[in-house]
Amino acid sequence: MACPENMFFLIGLFMSGVLAFFGERGLIATMPDRLDVLTGSCVQIPCAFEIPNQKDYTFNSTILTFGVWIKESPQFAQSPNNVIFNSSKTDNRYQGNITGNMSQKNCTTVFFNVTTSYSDKYLFRIDSQPYRATDPDKSVNIDVRDLPPSPIITVSGEVKEETPVSLNCSAVAPCPEHPPELTWTLPTQFTPENQLQENPDQTKSVLSIVNFTPSYLHHEKNITCTAVYPVGTINKTAEHTMMLNVSFSPKDTSASISPAGPVLVGSCVNLTCSSTANPPVTNFTWFNISGGKPTQNSPVGTVCVNQTTAGEKPEEPAEDQPEEIHYGDIDFSKLRPKETPAAAQDRNRVQGQETQSKTGLRAQTIKTNDP
Numbered sequence: 001m002a003c004p005e006n007m008f009f010l011i012g013l014f015m016s017g018v019l020a021f022f023g024e025r026g027l028i029a030t031m032p033d034r035l036d037v038l039t040g041s042c043v044q045i046p047c048a049f050e051i052p053n054q055k056d057y058t059f060n061s062t063i064l065t066f067g068v069w070i071k072e073s074p075q076f077a078q079s080p081n082n083v084i085f086n087s088s089k090t091d092n093r094y095q096g097n098i099t100g101n102m103s104q105k106n107c108t109t110v111f112f113n114v115t116t117s118y119s120d121k122y123l124f125r126i127d128s129q130p131y132r133a134t135d136p137d138k139s140v141n142i143d144v145r146d147l148p149p150s151p152i153i154t155v156s157g158e159v160k161e162e163t164p165v166s167l168n169c170s171a172v173a174p175c176p177e178h179p180p181e182l183t184w185t186l187p188t189q190f191t192p193e194n195q196l197q198e199n200p201d202q203t204k205s206v207l208s209i210v211n212f213t214p215s216y217l218h219h220e221k222n223i224t225c226t227a228v229y230p231v232g233t234i235n236k237t238a239e240h241t242m243m244l245n246v247s248f249s250p251k252d253t254s255a256s257i258s259p260a261g262p263v264l265v266g267s268c269v270n271l272t273c274s275s276t277a278n279p280p281v282t283n284f285t286w287f288n289i290s291g292g293k294p295t296q297n298s299p300v301g302t303v304c305v306n307q308t309t310a311g312e313k314p315e316e317p318a319e320d321q322p323e324e325i326h327y328g329d330i331d332f333s334k335l336r337p338k339e340t341p342a343a344a345q346d347r348n349r350v351q352g353q354e355t356q357s358k359t360g361l362r363a364q365t366i367k368t369n370d371p
């Protein structure tokens with residue numbers, strides 16, 4: 001059982017010996033893993049390099065250092081066509097420019113007029129007489145497409161009525177000279193703040209931030225962020241649409257009475273409470289004004305009219321109610337100016353009914369706390 005393990009140990013030793021002898025990295029390049037690029041546009045590759053073994057080569061900024069980009073594999077000798085850019089030459093396969101200051105080990109490079117055939121992996125090499133080295137372990141994958149990727153919308157926290165939220169829209173800017181322009185479509189007025197920002201891998205993005213205060217009327221309304229990329233004389237557009245999910249307390253609370261019409265002393269009626277809320281109301285509490293005690297928590301409440309309840313005056317709600325309680329009042333005896341259309345309908349239905357109009361009832365919806 002110990003034999004295979006020993007074998008692996010010996011192979012491991014042998015391989016690390018080989019690496020130490022032949023394969024030391026003469027150059028360490030830093031660049032993003034991948035870049036999504038638009039046809040016809042440019043691509044900026046953020047790039048920096050280090051020379052790990054300073055004994056072999058003390059970087060001398062007064063010696064002109066050239067940068068070379070090779071596609072597919074570091075073995076360019078067999079495929080010279082894979083050398084697509086050499087900063088010591090003026091006629092390169094790719095139109096480009098090393099915009100970074102090579103003396104400061106900045107090899108940031110821009111390629112112009114990108115076509116789909118540029119989709120490939122690329123490696124970096126320096127050529128500084130007499131030191132020449134390629135980093136075989138680091139490459140950037142460039143993916144060229146005709147259409148830009150959708151921008152990304154992110155929302156800070158819960159979207160709740162009357163609570164300000166911040167919306168971010170971010171779109172990649174692989175060609176920072178021609179960044180996309182971001183615009184919003186929102187169901188309200190807003191002032192966006194746009195900025196070009198650097199990502200952790202040194203690539204660039206355009207970020208647009210809007211602050212807005214949602215109301216329950218914005219629930220299930222769509223919001224859109226549109227990115228317009230200028231490419232030569234045309235624009236290429238990508239967008240992200242998202243439906244708002246606004247949490248809101250019960251609204252349009254109303255109660256209806258069944259059966260409609262005259263109610264006899266000694267008979268019972270069902271009161272049905274309805275209300276819209278997000279999340280929906282799960283707990284309805286009916287208060288019998290005379291007793292003051294909640295009777296049940298279903299949307300239907302049954303009330304039986306007897307001699308004692310007839311003629312009672314409704315109470316005002318207690319002042320120390322917890323925040324989660326939201327009132328919708330139906331007062332059949334004392335009608336208020338702020339009544340809902342449904343309440344007015346009920347009132348019209350019961351008008352002139354002596355027994356009913358003397359009975360005070362209050363319908364209340366309670367929003368439960370989220371678990």
Ligand SMILES: *[C@@H]1O[C@H](CO)[C@@H](O)[C@H](O)[C@H]1NC(C)=O
Binds near residue numbers: 061062063
């Ligand atoms: C850098 O190279 C220049 C020109 O070859 C030479 O004069 C200078 O001494 C070098 N500097 C260092 C620090 O090696």
Ligand SMILES: *[C@@H]1O[C@H](CO)[C@@H](O)[C@H](O)[C@H]1NC(C)=O
Binds near residue numbers: 068088125127
């Ligand atoms: C880059 O160009 C220089 C001079 O033209 C040449 O010496 C060097 O070999 C080229 N590098 C590659 C990798 O082709």
Ligand SMILES: *[C@@H]1O[C@H](CO)[C@@H](O)[C@H](O)[C@H]1NC(C)=O
Binds near residue numbers: 097099
């Ligand atoms: C290359 O970039 C440098 C630095 O940004 C700039 O000065 C130079 O004009 C550019 N060359 C070309 C051919 O675009």
Ligand SMILES: *[C@@H]1O[C@H](CO)[C@@H](O)[C@H](O)[C@H]1NC(C)=O
Binds near residue numbers: 048099
């Ligand atoms: C490298 O050069 C580019 C300009 O081409 C610049 O935007 C970037 O900030 C430079 N990077 C560093 C680390 O200085």
Ligand SMILES: *[C@@H]1O[C@H](CO)[C@@H](O)[C@H](O)[C@H]1NC(C)=O
Binds near residue numbers: 101
């Ligand atoms: C590049 O960096 C070197 C050393 O820091 C500096 O002397 C030189 O002026 C820089 N070149 C440009 C074009 O900024």
Ligand SMILES: *[C@@H]1O[C@H](CO)[C@@H](O)[C@H](O)[C@H]1NC(C)=O
Binds near residue numbers: 095112113
């Ligand atoms: C891109 O190509 C077009 C024609 O194909 C040319 O007019 C334009 O100058 C090129 N742009 C750059 C930055 O080289």
Ligand SMILES: *[C@@H]1O[C@H](CO)[C@@H](O)[C@H](O)[C@H]1NC(C)=O
Binds near residue numbers: 154156157166
């Ligand atoms: C929006 O962007 C800002 C600035 O980068 C950041 O501080 C904030 O966390 C972002 N918010 C969201 C929801 O992503």
Ligand SMILES: *[C@@H]1O[C@H](CO)[C@@H](O)[C@H](O)[C@H]1NC(C)=O
Binds near residue numbers: 222241242
């Ligand atoms: C909101 O967006 C979705 C998908 O993005 C779409 O199906 C729906 O029709 C849109 N609704 C409205 C009211 O525009």
Ligand SMILES: *[C@@H]1O[C@H](CO)[C@@H](O)[C@H](O)[C@H]1NC(C)=O
Binds near residue numbers: 181228233
């Ligand atoms: C491209 O979009 C910009 C706004 O982002 C606009 O001003 C310009 O007119 C558009 N150009 C074309 C050709 O549609």
Ligand SMILES: *[C@@H]1O[C@H](CO)[C@@H](O)[C@H](O)[C@H]1NC(C)=O
Binds near residue numbers: 258270300302
């Ligand atoms: C009241 O509701 C109960 C339970 O839902 C039902 O059985 C009863 O028939 C209803 N009565 C009237 C008068 O609507």
Ligand SMILES: *[C@@H]1O[C@H](CO)[C@@H](O)[C@H](O)[C@H]1NC(C)=O
Binds near residue numbers: 245246
């Ligand atoms: C919308 O928000 C409510 C309350 O936070 C939640 O219960 C519901 O699942 C959400 N709906 C969707 C489609 O995300």
Ligand SMILES: *[C@@H]1O[C@H](CO)[C@@H](O)[C@H](O)[C@H]1NC(C)=O
Binds near residue numbers: 284285
């Ligand atoms: C409904 O609300 C009442 C009053 O706040 C409470 O006593 C009861 O436990 C609640 N029931 C449910 C199922 O949440």
